[in-house]
Amino acid sequence: MITISAWAAKEKGGLLKKFTYQSEIRPLETLVKVKYCSLTRGDIRFIDNFWGDIVYPVVPGLEIIGVVEETGSEVKNLKIGEYVGIGYQIGSCFKCEYCLSGKEQFCASQKVIPINGYGGLAEQIIVDYRFCFPLPKNLQTPEAAPLMCSGLTPFSAIRKAGVKRGMKTGVVGIGSLGHLTIQVLNKIGCDVTAFSHSKNKEVILNKLGVNKSSSSTDDKELSRFVRKFDFIISTSSASLNWDQYLKALKPNGTLCFVGLPPENISFKAELLADYAQKIILGSYIGSRKDMKDLLKFAAENEIKAVANIFPIKGINEAIEKMRNSEIPFSTVIVV
Amino acid sequence: MITISAWAAKEKGGLLKKFTYQSEIRPLETLVKVKYCSLTRGDIRFIDNFWGDIVYPVVPGLEIIGVVEETGSEVKNLKIGEYVGIGYQIGSCFKCEYCLSGKEQFCASQKVIPINGYGGLAEQIIVDYRFCFPLPKNLQTPEAAPLMCSGLTPFSAIRKAGVKRGMKTGVVGIGSLGHLTIQVLNKIGCDVTAFSHSKNKEVILNKLGVNKSSSSTDDKELSRFVRKFDFIISTSSASLNWDQYLKALKPNGTLCFVGLPPENISFKAELLADYAQKIILGSYIGSRKDMKDLLKFAAENEIKAVANIFPIKGINEAIEKMRNSEIPFSTVIVV
Numbered sequence: 001m002i003t004i005s006a007w008a009a010k011e012k013g014g015l016l017k018k019f020t021y022q023s024e025i026r027p028l029e030t031l032v033k034v035k036y037c038s039l040t041r042g043d044i045r046f047i048d049n050f051w052g053d054i055v056y057p058v059v060p061g062l063e064i065i066g067v068v069e070e071t072g073s074e075v076k077n078l079k080i081g082e083y084v085g086i087g088y089q090i091g092s093c094f095k096c097e098y099c100l101s102g103k104e105q106f107c108a109s110q111k112v113i114p115i116n117g118y119g120g121l122a123e124q125i126i127v128d129y130r131f132c133f134p135l136p137k138n139l140q141t142p143e144a145a146p147l148m149c150s151g152l153t154p155f156s157a158i159r160k161a162g163v164k165r166g167m168k169t170g171v172v173g174i175g176s177l178g179h180l181t182i183q184v185l186n187k188i189g190c191d192v193t194a195f196s197h198s199k200n201k202e203v204i205l206n207k208l209g210v211n212k213s214s215s216s217t218d219d220k221e222l223s224r225f226v227r228k229f230d231f232i233i234s235t236s237s238a239s240l241n242w243d244q245y246l247k248a249l250k251p252n253g254t255l256c257f258v259g260l261p262p263e264n265i266s267f268k269a270e271l272l273a274d275y276a277q278k279i280i281l282g283s284y285i286g287s288r289k290d291m292k293d294l295l296k297f298a299a300e301n302e303i304k305a306v307a308n309i310f311p312i313k314g315i316n317e318a319i320e321k322m323r324n325s326e327i328p329f330s331t332v333i334v335v
Numbered sequence: 336m337i338t339i340s341a342w343a344a345k346e347k348g349g350l351l352k353k354f355t356y357q358s359e360i361r362p363l364e365t366l367v368k369v370k371y372c373s374l375t376r377g378d379i380r381f382i383d384n385f386w387g388d389i390v391y392p393v394v395p396g397l398e399i400i401g402v403v404e405e406t407g408s409e410v411k412n413l414k415i416g417e418y419v420g421i422g423y424q425i426g427s428c429f430k431c432e433y434c435l436s437g438k439e440q441f442c443a444s445q446k447v448i449p450i451n452g453y454g455g456l457a458e459q460i461i462v463d464y465r466f467c468f469p470l471p472k473n474l475q476t477p478e479a480a481p482l483m484c485s486g487l488t489p490f491s492a493i494r495k496a497g498v499k500r501g502m503k504t505g506v507v508g509i510g511s512l513g514h515l516t517i518q519v520l521n522k523i524g525c526d527v528t529a530f531s532h533s534k535n536k537e538v539i540l541n542k543l544g545v546n547k548s549s550s551s552t553d554d555k556e557l558s559r560f561v562r563k564f565d566f567i568i569s570t571s572s573a574s575l576n577w578d579q580y581l582k583a584l585k586p587n588g589t590l591c592f593v594g595l596p597p598e599n600i601s602f603k604a605e606l607l608a609d610y611a612q613k614i615i616l617g618s619y620i621g622s623r624k625d626m627k628d629l630l631k632f633a634a635e636n637e638i639k640a641v642a643n644i645f646p647i648k649g650i651n652e653a654i655e656k657m658r659n660s661e662i663p664f665s666t667v668i669v670v
Contacts, residue, residue: 098586103586103587105610105612106586106587106610106611106612107610108562108610110610156612157612160612227443251433251438251441252438252441257604257607257608258608260604260605260607260608261604262604263604264601264602264603264604265601265602265603265604265607266599266600266601267599267600268599268600269592269595269596269597269598269599269600269617270595271617272592272595272600272615272616272617272618273592273593273595273617273618273619274619275440275441275442275443275445275619276441276617276619277440277441277491277492277495277616277617277618277619278616278617279614279615279616279617280607280614280615280616281607281612281613281614281615282604282606282607282608282611282612282613282614283607283608283612284608284609284610284611284612
C-alpha cells in the first residue's frame with residue numbers, strides 16, 4: 001500500500017486541507033508524481049456538490065501533468081520518468097460497444113475525477129495507464145495542464161461538427177475553455193468571432209487569434225449576424241438568447257454546447273428549420289484518440305493556456321479568486 | 336396569357352371557392368395539368384395565415400402530381416404527356432453558394448407554394464421545370480402525391496443524420512409525415528418504434544414496418560427507453576417532454592425535428608452532453624437531388640401514402656375532416 005498526500009474539501013464548499021489516503025498500484029495502473037494541476041469551474045462545482053453526486057472528502061483536480069514514478073505489471077508503453085497528462089476520465093470498461101469503437105468517453109461504467117477517484121491536487125495519483133497520455137517536450141509546462149479537459153472538450157466537439165479551414169466560427173464565453181477554443185479554431189484556419197459579456201479581454205484575444213468581437217448578451221449587437229456562421233460553440237454556463245445565435249448560423253450551421261447552463265436550453269423550433277437544416281450539438285470530453293490528436297495538434301501549434309499560476313500553499317486563495325471571477329482564463333497549481 | 340382555374344380561400348380561414356388567374360409560360364417554365372394534389376397540415380395553416388405571411392386569395396396545394404402540357408423554350412429533359420411531381424419549392428436563384436452546391440432548399444431567394452405562387456388545387460400550374468420531377472410508373476397515383484413534401488422532408492433529414500441499416504430508430508407523431516417516415520426507415524433496414532398519442536393505429540403501423548409502439552406522452556412508458564435509439568424523428572407539432580426523448584437516445588444519437596411545435600423546444604442542457612455527444616437536428620424539405628433519390632427509393636420499395644381520397648368537389652369536406660382530426664394519415668384530392 002502507498003500513502004498519498006492530497007488536498008481535500010472535507011465538507012460542501014469547504015476550504016481545501018491536507019488529507020492522506022491509502023492506495024495500491026494494480027497491474028494496469030501507473031503511479032504518477034503530480035507536477036501541475038489546474039483548478040476548473042468543474043472543480044469548484046464538485047467542492048460545492050453542485051450536481052449532488054459527491055462523497056466527501058473530495059480531492060479535486062482533473063487536469064493533471066505529472067511524471068511516471070512506478071508502473072503496474074501489465075502497463076505498456078510508459079517509461080519511468082516520462083511526462084504524462086491526465087484528464088477527467090481515468091477509467092472505462094474496454095468491453096462495451098463504445099469502448100470497442102474507440103469512444104471510451106461514452107462508456108456507461110467509466111470512471112471520472114473526483115466522482116470515482118481522488119483527483120490531482122495531490123503529491124501523487126494512481127491511474128489506469130490507458131488514461132495517461134505521454135506529453136511532447138513543449139507541453140511539459142503548467143500552461144499545458146488545462147488542455148487535458150478544457151482543451152479536449154471543445155477539440156472533440158469541433159471535430160464532431162466537421163469544422164474545417166476557412167469556416168466562419170464563433171466562440172461564446174471567453175474563459176478557460178473559450179480561450180483554448182479560440183486558439184484551436186484559429187490554428188485550424190477558421191475566422192473566429194468572440195462573443196463575450198466583458199470588453200476588457202480584446203487585446204489578448206486578438207493575440208490568440210480572434211478576428212472580431214461582439215457582446216454575447218446585447219440583442220441589438222447580435223442581430224447584426226444573420227446566416228453568417230458555420231459553427232458557434234458556447235463555452236459559457238450562462239443562459240443566453242439562443243434564438244439570436246441560431247439566427248446567426250448559416251442554413252447548415254451548428255450551435256455547439258460545451259458549457260452547460262443550469263437552466264433549460266430553449267429556442268423557437270422554426271429557427272432550426274427555416275430554409276435550413278441546423279444542428280445543435282452537445283459534447284462531453286473526448287476519446288483517447290481525440291486526446292492524443294489534441295496533444296499533437298497543440299504541441300505543433302504552440303497552443304496553451306493563459307494561466308494564473310499558484311503554488312500549492314496558495315490553493316485556497318486561488319479558489320477564492322476564481323469564485324470572485326478575478327481570474328480571466330485558467331488557474332494552475334504547481335504541486 | 337393562360338387563364339388558370341383554381342380553388343382559393345379568399346380570406347383567413349375561408350372555404351375554398353372557384354378562382355381564376357392569368358399567367359404565362361416563361362422560357363424555363365412548364366405548364367402542368369394537375370391530376371392529384373394533397374392537402375397537408377401546412378395547407379390548413381396557410382389558409383389560416385398561421386405564420387402571418389399570406390396574401391389572399393391563397394391557392395393551397397404543395398404536393399402535386401400532374402402531366403406536362405406545354406414547355407417553355409429553354410426547358411430540357413421534360414416531354415409533353417410525362418407525369419411529374421411538384422413539391423413545396425418551385426424556384427430558386429441557381430446562383431448562390433447553396434444553389435451552386437446542390438442545396439437549393441437553403442437558397443434565400445427561393446420560391447415556395449403558396450407564399451410565392453398559387454398552389455396545386457387547380458386545373459393547371461406553371462412551374463420552373465427544374466422543380467418538376469419525372470415520376471416512375473408506379474408513382475403516378477394519388478397515393479404518391481404526399482411524397483413530394485411529407486415524404487421529402489423526413490427523407491432529407493434521415494440522410495443528413497446518417498441513418499443506416501440496423502439502427503434503432505423512433506418516429507414521434509404518426510400522421511401524414513410519420514407514416515411515410517416509418518416506411519422509409521423500415522426499407523433502409525432500421526428497427527422502428529412508433530411514438531403516438533393514439534393507440535388505434537397499431538395494425539396498419541405494423542404493416543408499414545413498425546416493430547414496437549409506445550405512448551408519446553406518458554412519461555412512465557417513455558422512461559423505459561434509456562440510451563436505446565440512434566435516431567428519433569419528431570413529425571409532431573405537439574410540445575412533448577423532450578428530456579425523455581433525449582434520455583432515450585444513445586450517447587451519439589440524433590433527435591430530429593421535422594414537425595415544428597409552435598411553443599419553444601426546451602430541454603435540460605446536460606442531457607446533450609452527459610457521457611454523450613448528442614445532436615438535435617432541424618430539417619426543411621430537401622434538395623432537388625434528395626427529391627430525385629427519394630422518388631427512386633420510393634418506387635423501388637413501393638413506398639406510398641395511406642390516403643383518404645376526395646374528388647375536387649369534396650375539397651371543403653376534406654378540409655373540415657382534417658380540422659376535426661378525422662383523417663389518420665394523408666388526404667389527396669383528385670382534381
